[in-house]
Amino acid sequence: xxANNEPNIVAFLCNWCSYAGADLAGTSRVHxxxxxxxxxxxxTGRVNPLYVMNALQQGADGVLVSGCHPGDCHxxxxxxxxxxxxxxxxxxxxxxxxxxxxxxxxxxxxSEGHKWKEVVExxxxxxxxxxxFEGFRRRQIDW
Amino acid sequence: xxxxxxxxxxxxxxxxxxxxxxxGWKNGSYGxxxxxxxIEDAEGAAxxxxxxxxxxxxxxxxxxxxxxxxPRGQEPDTRxxxxxxKGCDSRxxxxxLVEKGIERDGVVVIGCPCPGMIDxxxxxxKYPETEGLSEVKWTDDGFLVIRDGEETNVTRDELxxxxxxxxxxxxxxxxxxxxxxxxETWEPAEDKGVEEVDKKDVNGRWAYWEEQxxxxxxxxxxxxxxxxCYCQDCILDRLNPTWVNxxxxxxxxxxxxxxxxxxxxxxxxxCGECERVCPANIPLGRLNxxxxxxxxxxxxxxxxxxxxxxxxQASYKPDDPEDFIL
Amino acid sequence: xxxxxxNKEKWPDFVGxxxxxxxxxxQIKDEQLRFAPVAEGEEPALDYKNTRVPPKxxxxxxxxxxxxFQVDGEExxxxxxxxxxxxLGVRPCDARSMVIVDKLFSWxxxxxxxxxxxxxxxxxxxxxxxxxxxxxxxxxxGGPASTEGLDLLMVDLGENYLLEAITEKGEALINETKxxxxxxxxxxxEQKEKVINEAAQKIKRSIDPEGIPVGLPGLWEDSLWQxxxxxxxxxxxxxxxxxxxxxxDIQDETEGFESxxxxxxxSCMFEEYTLxxxxxxxxxxxxxxxxxxxxxxYNYYVDKFDVIACVGCGRCINxxxxxxxxxxxxxQVKEAL
Ligand code: SF4
Ligand code: SF4
Ligand code: SF4
Ligand code: SF4
Ligand code: SF4
Numbered sequence: 192x193x194a195n196n197e198p199n200i201v202a203f204l205c206n207w208c209s210y211a212g213a214d215l216a217g218t219s220r221v222h223x224x225x226x227x228x229x230x231x232x233x234x235t236g237r238v239n240p241l242y243v244m245n246a247l248q249q250g251a252d253g254v255l256v257s258g259c260h261p262g263d264c265h266x267x268x269x270x271x272x273x274x275x276x277x278x279x280x281x282x283x284x285x286x287x288x289x290x291x292x293x294x295x296x297x298x299x300x301x302s303e304g305h306k307w308k309e310v311v312e313x314x315x316x317x318x319x320x321x322x323x324f325e326g327f328r329r330r331q332i333d334w
Numbered sequence: 335x336x337x338x339x340x341x342x343x344x345x346x347x348x349x350x351x352x353x354x355x356x357x358g359w360k361n362g363s364y365g366x367x368x369x370x371x372x373i374e375d376a377e378g379a380a381x382x383x384x385x386x387x388x389x390x391x392x393x394x395x396x397x398x399x400x401x402x403x404x405p406r407g408q409e410p411d412t413r414x415x416x417x418x419x420k421g422c423d424s425r426x427x428x429x430x431l432v433e434k435g436i437e438r439d440g441v442v443v444i445g446c447p448c449p450g451m452i453d454x455x456x457x458x459x460k461y462p463e464t465e466g467l468s469e470v471k472w473t474d475d476g477f478l479v480i481r482d483g484e485e486t487n488v489t490r491d492e493l494x495x496x497x498x499x500x501x502x503x504x505x506x507x508x509x510x511x512x513x514x515x516x517x518e519t520w521e522p523a524e525d526k527g528v529e530e531v532d533k534k535d536v537n538g539r540w541a542y543w544e545e546q547x548x549x550x551x552x553x554x555x556x557x558x559x560x561x562x563c564y565c566q567d568c569i570l571d572r573l574n575p576t577w578v579n580x581x582x583x584x585x586x587x588x589x590x591x592x593x594x595x596x597x598x599x600x601x602x603x604x605c606g607e608c609e610r611v612c613p614a615n616i617p618l619g620r621l622n623x624x625x626x627x628x629x630x631x632x633x634x635x636x637x638x639x640x641x642x643x644x645x646x647q648a649s650y651k652p653d654d655p656e657d658f659i660l
Numbered sequence: 661x662x663x664x665x666x667n668k669e670k671w672p673d674f675v676g677x678x679x680x681x682x683x684x685x686x687q688i689k690d691e692q693l694r695f696a697p698v699a700e701g702e703e704p705a706l707d708y709k710n711t712r713v714p715p716k717x718x719x720x721x722x723x724x725x726x727x728x729f730q731v732d733g734e735e736x737x738x739x740x741x742x743x744x745x746x747x748l749g750v751r752p753c754d755a756r757s758m759v760i761v762d763k764l765f766s767w768x769x770x771x772x773x774x775x776x777x778x779x780x781x782x783x784x785x786x787x788x789x790x791x792x793x794x795x796x797x798x799x800x801x802g803g804p805a806s807t808e809g810l811d812l813l814m815v816d817l818g819e820n821y822l823l824e825a826i827t828e829k830g831e832a833l834i835n836e837t838k839x840x841x842x843x844x845x846x847x848x849x850e851q852k853e854k855v856i857n858e859a860a861q862k863i864k865r866s867i868d869p870e871g872i873p874v875g876l877p878g879l880w881e882d883s884l885w886q887x888x889x890x891x892x893x894x895x896x897x898x899x900x901x902x903x904x905x906x907x908x909d910i911q912d913e914t915e916g917f918e919s920x921x922x923x924x925x926x927s928c929m930f931e932e933y934t935l936x937x938x939x940x941x942x943x944x945x946x947x948x949x950x951x952x953x954x955x956x957x958y959n960y961y962v963d964k965f966d967v968i969a970c971v972g973c974g975r976c977i978n979x980x981x982x983x984x985x986x987x988x989x990x991x992q993v994k995e996a997l
Contacts, residue, residue: 209700240596241569242579244589261652271650272660275633279599279647281658282628286531287592288540290515297660310660326540329585330915362983365793369983370891390982398893400945463793465864469996549693551713551722552932555895571932580911580924581723611981613712613897614693 198252198318200227200313203238204299205270208259216308224315227255234258235281235296236269240280243294248329253293253318257310259333270298292317293324321332335384335446335514343511344379347416347442352558356444357395357417359388364553365463366454366470370395384418386470386477387493389451391605392417393426396436397564409436417440420448425508425603425638426561431508432643433601435564445509450490450498452477457493462485477613497619499523499604507639526625529618543588549614550587552577556608556618557594569593580606591621599625600646661825662832664841665848668819671702673970677837678746681782683719685748686711706749706816709792714754714903715747716761720925721765722900724774726910728920733930739777746833749786753797753971757808757903758783766905774993783808783828791861794974796987804859815852841971844918856950865974867990870981873962875997876955889950891982892929896901898976898984899927904969907933928952954989 198266204210208247210231228251232238235258243254256277258270277296285291295317348356358369360381368387373379396415404410405451409428419427427443430436435545449472461479469480478488497502500523505516531539557563568592569577578590602622609619629635632655635646667675675683675698685704686692694713694750698704727736749962764780767769788795788804797803807813812830815822822844834841869904879885899905909926912919926933935942943949970986978983 223502241589241593244592245577248589249586250370261656269652271654272648274656275654276647278632278655279625280596282632283592283596283599283621283625284555285536286539286624287543288536288538289589290536295660296658297369303343312660327580327585327588328625329579329913330918360669363977363985363988367983367985372890394893395891396944402944538789551896551900553896553900553927554980555893555897558893558895571930576911579913580909581913581922582924583723609982611893611895611897613901613979 196319197224198225198315198321198323199216199250199254200224200255200311200314200318201246201251201329202257202314203226203232203242203256204229205235205258205265206231206233208263208264208301208331209257209299209307210296212257212299212303215301216304219304221304221308224313227311231324234266234269235273236264236266236271238273238277240276241279243280243284247289247293247324247327250280250328252321252324253314254293255295255297255310255314257297257307258301262273263300281328289327290321292321337383338602340384340446340513341379341382343444343513344373344382344416347375347609348375348443349371352413353416353442354411354413354420356419356559357392358382358444359384359390359392361467364467364595365473366457366468382418384446384451386452386472386493387608388420389454391423391426391559391561391607393418393419393423393430394559394561394564394607395428396441397561400557404539409660414439416444417441418444418446419506419509420446421501421506422448422603422605423561424508424547425503426605427638428508428603429562429603429638431641432637433562435647436560437643443506443509445506445512447506447512447514448498448501448504449517450501450504450520451495452493453495460488460492466487469592470590483646497604497608498625500525500604508641524626525623527617528624531620532624534545543591544584546616547587547591548584550582550591551614552582552587552590555611555613559607559611560598560600560602561605561607562603563594569594591616591618595621595625598622600629600633600635601637602626617643661827661832662834663822663844664838665844666814666818666821666823666837667842668821668963670840671821671928674840675704675748677840678833679744679788681744681746682761683746684750695750695803698748698945703794706786708749708789709790710751710754710975712979713901714757714973715750715755716757716903718745718747718781718904719758720761720774720908723836724773725835726921726923729917731917731919732913733743739905741773744780744782745777746782746784748784748860749814750783750809750810751788752785752804752806753795753808754903754972755783755785755987756797756802756806757809757971757973758970758971759809760961760965760967761906762905763967767794767964779902782811782832783809784833785993787813787859789814789815789816789855790976791859792978794865794977794987795863798860798863798975799866799974800968800970803856804863809957815855816984817848817851817855820848822848829965830894843883850893865987867987869958869968869990870928871997872904872958872990873991875991876959876993879996880951882996883945884989884996885951888992889945889947890988892946892950892984894908894929894931894946895981895983896925896927896929896948897979898986899929900925901952901975901979903971903973903975904957928956950984954986954993958990958993
C-alpha cells in the first residue's frame with residue numbers, strides 16, 4: 192500500500208489483446224485507477240506463477256493477469272494453458288491463505304477499453320478490501 | 335508376500351544381460367530402518383525384503399542418477415533398471431512415462447501389491463526403536479512388531495500411514511512382473527488433514543501455513559526425494575534470475591513451497607515421500623493432496639494412471655473451468 | 661569454580677533471574693525442532709533428547725545479514741550485534757561442536773560476525789542422562805557430560821540440578837542466582853558420578869576413529885563410495901542439521917534500491933555447491949559429494965585443525981531419509997583400510 196492507502200497492483204498483460212485494450216482505454220481517455228503497474232508479456236501463457244509470487248513478495252497487494260479471449264490468442268492456445276495453470280494457482284494460493292481478492296485473471300480484447308476499466312476497478316477495489324500484504328514481503332522479514 | 339519368491343525373482347532379473355541393477359528394499363542399519371538396495375547379483379538379491387516398513391518410493395532413483403559425460407569412445411550403458419514398486423510408486427513410474435522422463439524400455443517394473451505401510455513416527459513413538467534390527471510383518475488385521483525378540487500385535491488402524499489410509503490404488507498399475515496376488519482394496523478414509531485446513535477462513539489458513547513454513551530449513555529433501563521433481567535446472571537453484579532468494583525466512587520459504595506444490599499439481603501421485611522426509615515435519619502432503627483433489631474434481635484428471643495421457647499442465651481443454659475469470 | 665544445587669521447583673525462578681539477556685531454549689512446540697528465544701511466560705522444558713536443528717544457528721544463523729546498502733549509495737550499514745544470549749539446555753555434543761567450528765572461523769581470517777556472537781553467548785549445558793539411540797559422542801572425544809565449550813554444566817540429579825561453573829561466565833551466572841541455590845554435599849557429587857557413568861553405559865553406538873583420518877586419502881577410488889552413496893538423495897538434511905557443518909553461501913539481495921549482503925547455510929551435498937560459472941562441476945555426482953562429506957569431517961579437518969569435525973550427535977543418522985548411517989560408513993571405511 193502506498194502512503195494514501197492505495198493498493199499497489201501489478202498487471203501482466205498480453206501484448207496482443209489486453210495491452211492494446213489498456214492502451215485504447217488510455218487513448219480514448221477512459222479514466223481508470225492509476226495504481227496499476229503494467230508489465231507487458233507476449234502472451235498470458237508465458238506468465239510463470241512465480242511472477243505472481245514475486246510480485247506479491249516485492250510489494251504488490253494485488254496481481255492481475257489479462258489476455259485475449261479464449262479462441263483469440265495470437266499464438267492460438269497460450270491463454271488456454273494460462274487459464275488452466277493460473278486457475279490452479281488461484282486455488283493453491285487460497286489454500287495457503289492468500290486472500291483470493293489479491294489475484295485476478297481476465298480476458299480483455301484490444302477493443303475493450305471499457306472492460307479494461309471495469310477489470311482494473313474491480314482488482315483495485317478487491318485489493319483495497321484485502322488490505323496491505325506486508326506479511327509476505329521479502330524486506331519485512333529479517334532483512 | 336513370499337520373500338523366497340521375491341528373492342528368487344530378483345535374482346533371475348539381475349541375472350539377465352539386459353538388466354543393470356535392481357532397486358529394492360533391504361533392512362537398514364538398526365531399529366525399524368529400511369534402506370534402498372541396489373542389487374547386482376544373486377547374493378544381493380538375498381537381502382531384499384518387502385515389509386510394512388518399505389514405505390519409501392524408489393522410483394525417484396530412476397531420474398536421480400546423474401548422466402555424466404562419457405569418456406571419448408565409450409558407449410553409453412543402455413541396460414534396463416529393475417525397480418520394485420508398490421501401488422503408489424507405480425503411478426510415479428507411469429507419470430514419468432507420460433512426461434518422457436524415462437523410457438518404457440529402460441525399466442523392468444516389479445509390482446508388489448501393497449497391504450498398507452506403517453507410519454514410522456507413530457511406530458517409534460509407541461514402540462521405541464531399539465539398537466538391534468526389528469521386524470514388522472502383516473497379519474490378517476494389522477501388524478506384528480518383533481522387537482528384541484518380543485512380539486506385539488498391533489491393529490492396522492493404529493499404525494497405518496496416512497497416505498495408505500487415503501490410498502485408492504494399492505495394487506501396482508503398471509508392471510512387467512507381478513509378485514503375488516493383488517490385494518483387496520479398501521475404502522479410502524476421509525482426508526482429515528486437508529479438511530482441517532480447508533475449513534479455516536483465509537486468515538486462519540495463512541496463520542496455519544505461516545507457522546509451518548517458518549519451520550522450513552530449505553534442505554530441499556522434499557524436492558530431492560520426489561520422483562516427479564527431477565528438473566535438470568530447478569528454479570530453486572537458479573541464480574540468474576533468482577526466483578527464490580537463498581535467504582531462509584517466511585517469505586522465501588512460502589514462495590518456495592507454493593512453487594513446489596504448484597509444479598506438482600496434476601503430477602503428484604500422492605506417495606507421501608515429501609512429507610515423510612521433511613525434517614521440519616511440515617505437512618506437505620496436505621498441499622499436494624489439496625491440489626490433487628482440485629485437479630480431479632475440476633478437471634477430471636488423475637496423474638499416473640494412463641501412460642498415454644497428456645501431461646496435465648502442458649495441455650488444456652477448451653471447456654476448462656473459468657468461473658474465476660473476471 | 662563452584663558447584664551448587666538448584667531444586668527443580670526453583671527452575672522457573674532461576675529462569676526468571678536471567679533477565680536482561682535473551683534466553684534461548686529448545687522450542688516446546690513442534691517436537692523440539694530447534695533452539696528458539698523463550699517467549700514471555702513460557703517455561704523452557706528440559707526433558708528432551710536433543711533438538712533436530714542444532715543450536716549452531718545462535719552463533720551462525722541460517723541467514724545472516726552482513727551489511728545493508730543503497731544501490732546508488734556509498735555507505736554500508738552493518739548490523740549491531742550486542743544482545744547477550746543465554747543458551748539453556750545445550751547438549752554437550754553441541755557445545756563441543758562450537759569449539760570445533762571456532763577453529764575454522766578464526767583460522768586464516770577472523771570472522772567478525774561469528775566471533776562477536778560467540779562472545780555474546782553463555783552456554784548452559786545439560787548433561788545427558790538418557791542419550792539418544794544414535795549418539796556416539798564418546799567415540800569422537802566427547803561424552804554425555806563433556807564440558808568442552810560450556811560455561812555451566814547442569815546435571816539432572818532427580819530432585820535437583822547440579823550446577824557446575826566451567827568458566828568465568830558460568831561463575832557469574834551462579835553468582836547472579838546465588839539466592840536460589842544451595843551448597844552441594846559430597847553425596848551430590850557421588851550421585852553425579854553415578855548419573856554420568858550410567859549415561860555413558862547407555863550409549864550403544866560406537867566407532868573407533870583410529871586410523872580413519874590417515875587412511876581416508878588412500879581410499880579415494882575405493883568402491884565403497886559407490887555403495888554408500890547410491891541411495892543418497894543429495895538433500896541438505898545431514899549437513900544442515902549437523903552441528904559442525906559450517907559451509908555458507910553469500911548473496912546480495914536487492915529490493916528496489918535497497919540491498920543487503922547476506923550469508924546462508926550451504927551444503928556440500930547440493931549439486932550447486934561446487935558448480936562453476938563455466939558449468940563445470942568438479943563433484944559431478946552424489947558419490948563425490950558423499951565422499952567429500954566424510955572426508956571433510958574425518959580427514960581434512962583433522963589435517964588442518966587436529967580434531968574430527970563430528971561430535972557424534974547422531975542427527976544425520978536419525979534424519980537421513982534413506983538410512984545413510986555415518987557409523988556404518990565409517991565401519992566400512994575401517995574394513996577397507
Ligand atoms: S523437506 Fe521440509 S524443511 Fe526441507 S525444504 Fe522441504 S519443506 Fe523445507
Ligand atoms: S509431491 Fe510428494 S507425494 Fe507427490 S509425488 Fe512428490 S514426493 Fe510423492
Ligand atoms: S541426509 Fe541422507 S540422503 Fe540426504 S544428502 Fe545426507 S546422506 Fe544423502
Ligand atoms: S563441506 Fe560439507 S561436510 Fe564439510 S562443513 Fe561443509 S557442508 Fe559440512
Ligand atoms: S551425542 Fe552425547 S552429548 Fe550429544 S546428545 Fe548424545 S549423549 Fe548427549
